[in-house]
Amino acid sequence: MPISREYACSLFADLTQSAMIPLDPDELLHMPGLRRHGHVFFGDLAVRCYKHKARWTYDERDIRAAGRALAELDLDLGDVVDVQLPVYRNMAERDPEERHHPNWRRQLVSWMFDQAHFKLVREERPYEEWGDWRHIGPNGLPGDMSWEEFVVSSGSHRRLQNIAGTRPLQLLTWSGETWRLPRVYADLLDRWELREDELVTRARLCSSCGEQGPYWGDWRTTTTAGYVTMCPPCSGAAFQPYTGHLRGVQYGSARRASTRADDYLCRLCRAKQASVWDHCHEHGHVRGPLCAGCNTFEGKGTPQFFLQREGAALHLLECRGCLEQRTLPNRFHLGVVRAHLEQTERHGSCRQQPYAREVGHAHGVYRFQLECSAWHTNGNWTKDITAAEVFALVQAFVDAALMQESRPAPDPAAG
Template sequence: MPISREYACSLFADLTQNATVPLDPDVLLYMPRLREHGHVFFGDIAVRCYNHKARWTYDERDVRAAGQALADLHVDLDDVVDVQLPAYRDIPERDPEEWHRPDWRRTLMSWMVEWARFKLVQENRPYEEWGDWRAIGGNGLPGGLTWEEFVAYSSQARHLQNIAGTRPIQLLAWNGETWLLPRAYTELLDRWEQREGELVDQARLCRCGAQGPYLGDWRRNTRTGYVTMCPPCAGESTQLYTGHLRGVLYDAHRRRGTRADDYLCRLCKQSPAAAWDHCHEHGYVRGPLCGSCNTREGTGLPFELECSGWHASRWTKDVTAPETAALVQAFVDATLAAPESGPATG
């Protein structure tokens, strides 16, 4: 049966309260990487998310099975291995797809470097004095960072303490030469890397067999959850907007009962819409836009302005950002040059 995220989190926490692997049940609430593959991970165990009556939910059986499996997982804290953290590399030095692939060892190193940088910023030291701040010190941490500082900084940000629904910092130890973690735990995270990569690759496939971008640009949120559709398939499965909400207020009940993702984006006419664009001055619906066009509108993409708020003289005009800037400048110049007795015309 479907259960709420809140109940799923509480249930999972109860089931795993004595687990030997430190877990973060709250990932069931904020659902990291939901768009990429539609699951929440605890180690290598994936719990599927469902869109039920416009709310994200879980199947109680899935939550119970995951909780029981992790409660039964035995981790010998004395059987440890060298985790061999890689050297840190900036994002521009990496292939974008490689950077976003799951890699828990790289993530641990990134945390350390990020907090070493944060410490230097907090100390208000000029960049010229940072020196070789990425150099690893005798305690295994870069930039003069102490273990106490690393733990304290990490506690301030959830995404810098959680890998696959687990908390590795609670198990991490330095032996004077290298970082150590329990063998069973490292094997669990290795299996997670493989499993998450498989789910992402599966989720990238459109029904026609075309493979989408790794970051999920073809992923669309529908009534039943995220699906992958290439632009041609998206065009076949959605309809063109014909202006039937012309003159309807954005907050009106009639608009709320019509889903934007039933229509193609009014601008690019390639992707399913994600939201209803509306005039912020008059409040009337202008049309459905996909997420990309909704954020790019007015920043260089030609777009159609149309609002039925001007009942006496409705107008439609295709303009670009430079043209918009020129129109605004012309209006300002005309206003400043006009007599004080009345507004400028034109």
């Protein structure tokens, strides 16, 4: 029987009240592994996610089975093993393949060193005073961080205290020489690594040709029935490219409603089956079919980053209203300004590109703060941009995008 995420979370929490392993039932709400493999893990137990009537659900039998199994799991807190944590390496130092595979020991190390680094940043201590912040103290933690500081800072975000739906910091102890965990729990996390890799490997296979795709699920796209994995060539063969036949059509029209978006390739990535008709919320015109990932990026992603994507500006201009007015939806205007400032503004004679962010808006003037502090002392300054200047920058951006496509901009004088 399909049940909602909310009921599944409540039911699981009730069933595992007596569990000796600290669990995070909210994983059933957030579904962190949904795109990668379509399951939620609690230790080495994988609970499958289903899509029922376009909503993600669970099978009540799966929730009850997982809850009972975890509630009955015996944990001897006196039977512990030494946890051999690997040497800390930041993302730039890691092997690319290493980043993709689950490793709970490496995750613990990352938490420790990341929180030690954040502590120094929060204290606003100059970099010259950081010293050897990676040095491990007598309590097993780096950066002169106490255990209480580590727990509090990790608790500020559930992602920083959760591994496989469990909370290892509630069981982790320091012996004076090594970190320790109950043997049963450490074995459970070892099995999780294998099971997670197994599910991801299976989910990476193209459903048509069997080719193996990227680890993070770049070939996976959501449909009304759940996620499907298809490589770009197979998607190109199975779905037709969009040729603009709905250009100028209102999103709420019967013509749009009678045309399925999932018959087409995503207009932006051109690698996945589309799932929705993207449209301009300000003019109401259809822009084209998008996959779920591209649609989310367009609607909720950072505007400046979206506009840097190939074909993104021209996709927005599929709206007849935006095209005729030589503009973009309002949410992208300041992204255009930010990009312009970062490309043109410099701190004195420095050639380093600054970072720009909006810090205020009053009386038709937008104030931006530009930062070059990573390279210069007091490398911060402000720049005011009027509404008229924003309008001109957006029009110039649109004209440049149209020129690259060799599509003439509309003549404002034309009727």
